Amino acid sequence: MPDQPCSGGLAPAAPFTADERVAVYKAIQTRRDVRDQFLPDPLPDDVVARLLEAAHAAPSVGFMQPWSFILVRDAQVKERAWDAFARANDEAAAMFPDAQQERYRSLKLEGIRKAPLSLCVTCDPDRAGPVVLGRTHNPRMDAFSTVCAVQNLWLAARAEGVGVGWVSIFRDADVRDLLGIPERIEIIAWLCLGYVDALYEEPELAVKGWRLRLPLDELVFRDRWGTR
Incomplete structure (x- = not known):
């Protein structure tokens, strides 16, 4: 039997108040990737x-809602996850030129151990069936939708x-084995969550000279690629 439409109607699409807009843009502009500053x-x-309700309210192609969330609080599980990360991190460091390796290794990436909660976000490509509205010509739309979450x-x-x-x-197989994730399920993200008492005013990798934010006007084209 096909899904029945819900009974919700249309609601006014009025813009937010000035204070509400400020709050939204403040969240966007001050969001940071936290690596080492977590409180216990x-x-x-x-x-x-x-937070999970906010994630679940994300848009998804064909309203397929492909995401699932694995909450990880167990200290032993997190320690095994950190071991998997550490092995992959050593492999990653060796991929950079010698001049960058020392700087790479100086970046503190201790979130798995320090954050009180880890969250593995996955994508189920079969959740809405084999043919999904909007995914017919781009099979990656389920993963993109999960990133929105x-x-x-x-x-x-x-x-x-x-x-x-x-x-x-990390190596995908290590996390898959650790958390018992089926082969058909895609691992999208391992997130570390916890309270912090301070955040960098700019992205940490920019502050530490790894890479600076690109000028927006270099990334905007008009009507076709390369035309500004």
């Missing part, structure tokens, strides 16, 4: 619930005073 205080269940959570976390760090340096 546990996150209250109601805060975690709000990550961004929603990140911005909500900023509003809650919760820091978030995205750990991307």
Whole structure:
């Protein structure tokens, strides 16, 4: 039997108030990837619930909602995750030119150990069936939709005073084995979450000279690629 439409109607699309707009843009502009500044205080269940609700409110192609969330608080599980990261991090360091390796190794990436909560975000490509509205010609739209959920959570976390760090340096098989994730499920993100008492005013990698923010006007084209 096909899904039945919900009964919700249209609501006014009025712009936010000035204060509301300021809050939204403040969350966007001051969001940071936290690597080492986590406090040990546990996150209250109601805060975690709000962050997950924000993630679940993300847009998704074909309204497929492909995301799932694995909450990781167990110290032994997090330690095994850190071991997997450490092995991959050593491999990653060796990929950079010698001049950059020392700087790379100086970046503190201790979120898995220090943050009270880790969150593995996954994508189920089969959640809406084999043919999904909007995914017919781009099979990656489910993964892109899941990244929208990550961004929603990140911005909500900023509003809650919760820091978030995205750990991307690991071998997929290590995390899959650690958390019992089926082969057909894609691992999108390992996030570290916890309260912080300070955030960098600019992205940490810019502050530490790894890479600066690109000028926006160099990235905007008019009507076709390369035309400004």
